[in-house]
Amino acid sequence: MRNCNLDYSTITNCDPIQVQQGPEQANGPCQIRWRPRPIKICPSLDRTSGILKANKEAGHILGHRFAVLAAMGSSGAFPTLDSLHFPSAQTSISQTLASLRRSALSVSNRLQSIEIDAEFVREVADHYGLPLVANERCGSWYIDPTVKAGSAYFKSTDGHTGQWDFSFRRLNLQLLPLANQYGGCVIVDSTRRGKLMPDALSKTVPIWCAVLNRALFPEQEEYHCVNLPPNYLGESEESQIASRIDGFVHSLQSLKLDLTHLRQQLGKPMQVAWANRSYIHPPDLPPNNNSHLLVLCSASRRVQGAEMSEGGYIQGAGDDSEAWAHGLTPPVFWANREILKQAAEEDLPGVIADLVAEYKRQNTVHQATLIAPTRNLYVSQTDVRVDVGTQYDLVIDCNGDPSTTEGNPGRLNLGCASAKLGSRDLRKSLSRVREFIAAQLGSDSSRTLLVTCETGKDLSAGALLAIICLFYAEDGSFDVSQSKRSMSKQFIRQRLAWIVSSKHDVNPSRSTLQSVNAFLMEPPDY
Structure with missing residues (x-):
């Protein structure tokens, strides 16, 4: 049996009523009569502009038509279904574009783009003669670990329009001695397609510098202004940011940190500069022995169009790595x-x-961090090799299985889940934490306590915050009578500053902090 080449734009608006093919026509073309049917015409496949519009309706029509054709084809005198052209089997324009975009955003293209951008980052560091600091997590992709001097944790959300903030969960005080040692640093970050630089570099870091300059060097007013990138923000936004700096300074002072010690760590005020693929500002920066320089480097080249037009280059390739890296770090x-x-x-x-x-x-070695000014509280990522009684007298594992601690009075496993579910679980477990600490440290306050979770940054920080608020005095000493004091958000924020300033990568989620606040501020049951 021969195949007939049929244009589906014709048969979709007709019904087959008769097939004429005699013996003398056995080697000739099929002859089919069609009865017109009043329906909308579905465009031919070569009219690509109409496919998306007519696709749904054509699918219903073709289903009916080809059911009839299949029945007629059972006689052997009609073309098979395989010989006919089904539009549903064809790739639509949107599917093709999506496939091309996925190909352009492949893992190999991302890694190649990261290497290209890392070369620019090295050039910036060489130009200024300053060490490289990664603004986590994106920035670390662009810095070889062998030359990475440290990490910062500035969030773009703290610089979003109308949401400008000085974060007390991300104080970044670890940069102060680093800047003092080297005269500054290059902070590296990137952003995805369409923007010249992330808000973390254009606004969050400049706000942070202005706040610390005012708080630590109140007499040096020439460094009190918030410096923003040239011709980048509108005058209104710049004015609104400037008007908030004094309020941020007051909030920082309310944390009761040792500002004199922080001033000694930094040594001099800070000024900022910007380096990206479009410009370096200021272009001619004279040497200044009265301040430290923080160069805010956006690693990626700005891409205006789609990635498909860039020959495989991806702007901000290291961003949102959880979505593409398959666990690669x-x-x-x-x-x-x-x-x-x-x-x-x-x-x-x-x-x-x-x-x-x-x-x-x-x-696999996870270094624990001492939380100052306490002398016996440590925080770390969970390590199954840590044995109670050897390195630490007591251990609280926020994610550990509670059933495995039977017969071990020095260990408390809370069994919290991960992410937001874990924050809710922590809220339910904090009463057990309070009882455990009162019993164990109440009898011997010199015991060391390690608090862990899967990341060492979220649930463990929340549990430690509750412990510090309930049992530790202003000087960092254990005092069981503290558990009966009334709590306020300001007091809790002050104690959180102990943790954040001791472990710089700690990052308790908002839901974790809300759980701790709810537990600490609920009316006592005595």
Whole structure:
């Protein structure tokens, strides 16, 4: 049986009523009569502009038409269904564009783009002669760990229009001694398509610098203004930001941090400069022995159009790595660049999984951090090798299985889930934490306590915050009578500053802090 080439734009608006084919026509074309039916015409496949509009209606029509054709084809005198052209089997324009975009945003293209941007970052560091600091988490992708001097935690959300803020969860005080030692630093970040720089670099860091300059160096008014990138923000936004700085300074002072000590750590006020692919500002910066320089470097080239037009280059390729990296981290990437380059795109997920697993096997030591001014409270990422009674007298594991602590009075596992569910679980578990601390440290306050969670940054910080508020005095000493004092948000914020200034990468989520606040501020049951 022969195939008939039929234009579906014709048969979709007609009904077949008769097939004429005699013996003398056995080798000739099929002859089909069609009865017109009053329906809307579905455009031919070559009229691509009409496909999206008519696609749904054409699908219903073709389903009916080809059911009839299939029945007629059982006689063997009619074309098979396989020989006919189904529009549903064809890739639409939107599907094609989506496929092309996914291809342009492939893992290999991202890693190649990161290497290109990292070269620019190195050039900026060499130009200024300053060490590189990654604004986590995106910034670490663009810095070889062997030359990375530190990390910062400035969020773009603190610089969003109308939401300008000086975050007390992200004080970034670890930058003060670093800037004093080297005369400044280059803070590296990036942003995705369409923007010249992230809000973290255009607004959040300048706000932070202005607040600290005013709080630590009140007499040096020439450094009190908030410096913003030139010709980047509107006058109204610049004015509104400037009007909030004094309020942020007052809030910082209310934390009761040792500002004299912080001033000694920093040594001099800070000024900012910007480096990106479009410009360096100020272009001619004279040497200044009276201040430290923070260069805010946006690593990626600005892309105006779609990634498909950039030959594989992706602006801000390191951003939102949870969505594309398959578990790959900057240290694993930088240690295995050649292996990753040689792997085919379809093999990368498996290759990455193997590299990450090997890295974890070789780097399983989690260093605990002492929370000052206490002398016995530590926080860390969960480490199954930590044994109660050897390194630490007491351990609270926020994510640990409670059933595994039977017969071990020095260990408390809370069994919290991950993410937001874990924050709610923590709220329900804090009464157990209070009882555990009262019993264990109440009898011997010199015991050391390690609090852990999966990340060492969220739930563990929340549990520690509750412990500090309930049991620790202003000088960092244990005092069980503190548990009966009334709590306020301001007091809780002051104690949170102990944790944030001791462990710089700690980042308790909003839901975790809300759970702790709700527990501490509820009326006592005595």
